[in-house]
Ligand SMILES: CC(=O)SCCNC(=O)CCNC(=O)[C@H](O)C(C)(C)COP(=O)(O)OP(=O)(O)OC[C@H]1O[C@@H](n2cnc3c(N)ncnc32)[C@H](O)[C@@H]1OP(=O)(O)O
């Protein structure tokens with residue numbers, strides 16, 4: 489076992505192989521995270537998110553012509569069906585945006601059903617194009633009373649999301665930060681939401697069911713929901729000293745600090761250094777003199793007190809905040825990206841399928857004699 493691998497065992501299926509994948513390694517070579525053999529830092533610094541989506545979904549990096557054609561296809565898929573708009577308009581403003589994503593995905597599955605697995609790539613592309621439109625249409629309608637036009641020629645998915653949510657053309661800096669973020673979140677082997685998607689896929693159900701299950705799984709604060717939970721926490725403090733006192737109090741009460749620790753990595757999450765650099769850059773551009781410094785202090789205190797490191801979610805919180813993205817929309821961005829990993833895993837599961845059905849260690853009572861209802865107390 490290498491130094492960067494965590495000792496694995498115990499509850500939560502930790503350390504048990506639940507299948508094989510050609511998509512991703514976590515905690516193994518290079519910085520520890522690879523997509524189809526490419527190191528995450530190479531991808532995050534050189535690639536466009538659409539290139540990474542193509543790599544995950546179709547199996548290899550696209551040529552220039554293939555990438556251009558792929559992006560053109562995704563742009564052409566941005567129109568929301570009227571029936572989906574009608575459903576989104578019924579969802580109240582105080583709904584959680586992850587619930588909106590789940591409902592939006594599920595409704596699309598009614599309108600544009602996957603009749604045959606040969607349609608799987610096309611259905612995944614449609615979802616990739618439409619998930620930002622789903623959340624932004626609902627958000628702008630429910631919060632601002634505006635029915636936005638979701639067809640837009642903004643070249644990248646990250647830029648498209650920013651334009652839809654703010655109503656303004658994003659700066660190049662924000663477009664690049666979103667591109668990096670979407671690459672970092674795209675895929676992560678057998679994490680909880682991906683495993684949900686694979687379990688679903690193993691019953692030979694449709695793609696929308698698999699993605700809906702995955703969205704529901706990602707929503708929790710121990711998984712993707714940690715980025716918004718981290719933001720809520722960071723915003724409670726006015727200074728780094730206050731943050732330090734706050735963290736110490738949380739640790740004393742044995743509370744979990746969101747955005748720290750990981751089920752597989754032991755020493756660091758290779759995505760942290762990349763998103764932290766973006767958070768710092770965006771803090772300067774947003775003239776922030778508080779939140780980035782608070783985050784850095786929290787990171788140092790967690791290291792000192794618990795030897796725990798920031799995971800992918802922690803500095804994503806302030807990076808998104810500095811771009812003006814509302815906190816409740818943080819985890820839906822994760823969905824827009826992870827859709828690529830989820831769908832690629834569904835395709836992989838379907839290609840070599842056996843229904844996923846583990847066993848359990850029974851800890852209930854031994855044989856009990858039947859008791860007629862009149863005799864029970
Ligand atoms: C993109 C992602 O999904 S990344 C994960 C996002 N989730 C979070 O940030 C939520 C906060 N973190 C956690 O809850 C956990 O670290 C998880 C869920 C990510 C991993 O859980 P596990 O694999 O069970 O953690 P692990 O075995 O390393 O825990 C070891 C000890 O550290 C503690 N610990 C782990 N993470 C934290 C944390 N964030 N804050 C405080 N204590 C923690 C555990 O409670 C455990 O203590 P114990 O031995 O006294 O019970």
Ligand SMILES: O=C([O-])CC(=O)C(=O)O
Nearest residue numbers: 675676678679680751800
């Ligand atoms: O791998 C995990 O358990 C969680 C995670 O970091 C991810 O899904 O990106």
